[in-house]
Amino acid sequence: MERVLKLTIAYDGTSYVGWQRQAEGVSIQGLLEHALARIEGAPVVVHGAGRTDAGVHALGQVASARVATAHDAAVIRRALNAMLPGDVRVVAVEDAAAGFHARYSAAGKAYEYRIWQGDVQPPFARAWSWHVPRPLDVDAMDLAVRRLEGTHDFSAFQSTGGGVRSAVRTVTCARAEARAPWAGVAGDPGPGAGSGAGDRLIVVRLEADGFLRHMVRAVVGTLVEVGERRRAEASVEALLDSRDRTASGATAPAHGLVLVRVIYL
Amino acid sequence: MERVLKLTIAYDGTSYVGWQRQAEGVSIQGLLEHALARIEGAPVVVHGAGRTDAGVHALGQVASARVATAHDAAVIRRALNAMLPGDVRVVAVEDAAAGFHARYSAAGKAYEYRIWQGDVQPPFARAWSWHVPRPLDVDAMDLAVRRLEGTHDFSAFQSTGGGVRSAVRTVTCARAEARAPWAGVAGDPGPGAGSGAGDRLIVVRLEADGFLRHMVRAVVGTLVEVGERRRAEASVEALLDSRDRTASGATAPAHGLVLVRVIYL
Numbered sequence: 001m002e003r004v005l006k007l008t009i010a011y012d013g014t015s016y017v018g019w020q021r022q023a024e025g026v027s028i029q030g031l032l033e034h035a036l037a038r039i040e041g042a043p044v045v046v047h048g049a050g051r052t053d054a055g056v057h058a059l060g061q062v063a064s065a066r067v068a069t070a071h072d073a074a075v076i077r078r079a080l081n082a083m084l085p086g087d088v089r090v091v092a093v094e095d096a097a098a099g100f101h102a103r104y105s106a107a108g109k110a111y112e113y114r115i116w117q118g119d120v121q122p123p124f125a126r127a128w129s130w131h132v133p134r135p136l137d138v139d140a141m142d143l144a145v146r147r148l149e150g151t152h153d154f155s156a157f158q159s160t161g162g163g164v165r166s167a168v169r170t171v172t173c174a175r176a177e178a179r180a181p182w183a184g185v186a187g188d189p190g191p192g193a194g195s196g197a198g199d200r201l202i203v204v205r206l207e208a209d210g211f212l213r214h215m216v217r218a219v220v221g222t223l224v225e226v227g228e229r230r231r232a233e234a235s236v237e238a239l240l241d242s243r244d245r246t247a248s249g250a251t252a253p254a255h256g257l258v259l260v261r262v263i264y265l
Numbered sequence: 266m267e268r269v270l271k272l273t274i275a276y277d278g279t280s281y282v283g284w285q286r287q288a289e290g291v292s293i294q295g296l297l298e299h300a301l302a303r304i305e306g307a308p309v310v311v312h313g314a315g316r317t318d319a320g321v322h323a324l325g326q327v328a329s330a331r332v333a334t335a336h337d338a339a340v341i342r343r344a345l346n347a348m349l350p351g352d353v354r355v356v357a358v359e360d361a362a363a364g365f366h367a368r369y370s371a372a373g374k375a376y377e378y379r380i381w382q383g384d385v386q387p388p389f390a391r392a393w394s395w396h397v398p399r400p401l402d403v404d405a406m407d408l409a410v411r412r413l414e415g416t417h418d419f420s421a422f423q424s425t426g427g428g429v430r431s432a433v434r435t436v437t438c439a440r441a442e443a444r445a446p447w448a449g450v451a452g453d454p455g456p457g458a459g460s461g462a463g464d465r466l467i468v469v470r471l472e473a474d475g476f477l478r479h480m481v482r483a484v485v486g487t488l489v490e491v492g493e494r495r496r497a498e499a500s501v502e503a504l505l506d507s508r509d510r511t512a513s514g515a516t517a518p519a520h521g522l523v524l525v526r527v528i529y530l
Contacts, residue, residue: 012388123277123352
């Protein structure tokens with residue numbers, strides 16, 4: 001009997017060409033399809049909620065697949081993890097409603113972007129944060145990013161090649177905040193910190209009904225210029241109005257970005 | 266004029282043969298000596314406080330070196346970091362007293378060992394934690410490890426080949442405690458978590474005036490058996506008395522171990 005599986009997946013994107021199957025290189029989608037096909041005994045197509053780019057990570061990517069296997073969801077999860085490399089983990093497998101599709105059923109997605117601000121970037125933070133040695137005014141970055149909340153045309157923050165008809169999206173939450181890089185006992189960050197007292201992690205969080213190509217990274221590149229006081233925080237509204245990608249900041253590197261969650265209502 | 270530098274170093278040991286120079290492979294000591302020689306314009310010997318094994322990490326390794334360069338300590342730190350790979354970072358460079366030697370001046374060292382206990386080990390925790398899927402009684406582990414505090418003969422926790430005369434060491438602090446793997450806003454562990462609610466990080470901390478070969482890893486291997494209730498927590502004292510390495514637990518894998526701090530009084 002056919003059923004629809006909902007997979008929740010975490011990955012370190014460092015070694016991959018991104019979510020989507022490509023002519024060259026290893027993709028997360030390809031790895032999952034290959035592993036699921038071994039359980040199914042036939043080819044399986046896996047649809048992901050977000051097509052993360054090369055080097056982008058995920059904590060809560062969601063994918064759907066139609067299968068006929070009679071195995072219990074927990075058995076499928078363990079079997080997938082036994083076949084997948086350690087930098088790709090299936091966190092949960094559930095049976096979903098018949099019409100469920102990871103991408104088309106999604107109401108929204110949340111991304112986080114991590115900036116390591118300080119003199120020395122600790123070895124274990126390298127894979128998942130962008131190192132910015134110069135001081136950043138996080139309060140100004142937070143005020144600036146909050147101006148993106150609401151329904152706007154985000155053409156100024158879209159790379160070409162996205163192939164979408166409309167650049168209008170609704171951002172439901174936008175924040176930039178500093179976090180202590182080494183909180184100690186309560187929340188262990190792994191053996192990451194150890195550098196100067198002024199070091200901190202800046203996390204930019206964007207939640208929206210949809211994202212354009214490189215949208216979070218273009219926003220973060222612009223926010224860093226705000227943080228450096230090379231751009232006024234209020235100028236973000238004029239940027240939105242301009243719909244001009246060349247007017248906004250550079251695209252921040254992929255390895256600081258994480259797909260945190262996909263929202264289904 | 267000759268001066269003694271004190272270097273504080275953090276590294277991800279994954280790719281290295283360990284601290285010490287070897288006939289084959291890349292060592293942290295070798296990398297530092299090579300980089301420092303370029304600044305000095307002559308060969309430099311770097312002495313480390315702890316000879317971490319292959320795959321072991323450091324947050325606060327300390328090394329000393331006699332140099333003649335007139336550069337400011339901060340300039341040397343920046344120059345070293347510009348030459349070293351990103352998984353080896355010089356956190357601090359200071360001028361030390363003339364007689365300072367990283368190893369012989371050290372009063373003690375603190376190591377931490379991280380165990381990821383839960384069904385799914387998150388991708389970013391792989392490099393620095395040992396994945397133990399089965400449940401562990403952390404309270405029993407804590408009671409057991411506290412029994413190691415004090416001055417004892419640690420032969421039962423020493424691998425052969427250490428080449429030391431005495432196995433007597435003084436453990437000044439020994440603890441095992443569970444930490445929430447994903448504390449969220451306050452202490453950001455990086456994009457690591459996302460797995461089951463029962464998952465947690467167990468950190469074993471040992472501070473001593475000196476450590477024998479594989480001592481922390483033999484202690485951790487024994488503690489995991491205590492946590493699994495295959496060994497009573499009180500049996501640790503009989504183990505110490507036995508001085509028999511074959512009576513204690515297996516050596517835990519290197520990649521969960523971190524040299525956290527070197528203590529100078």
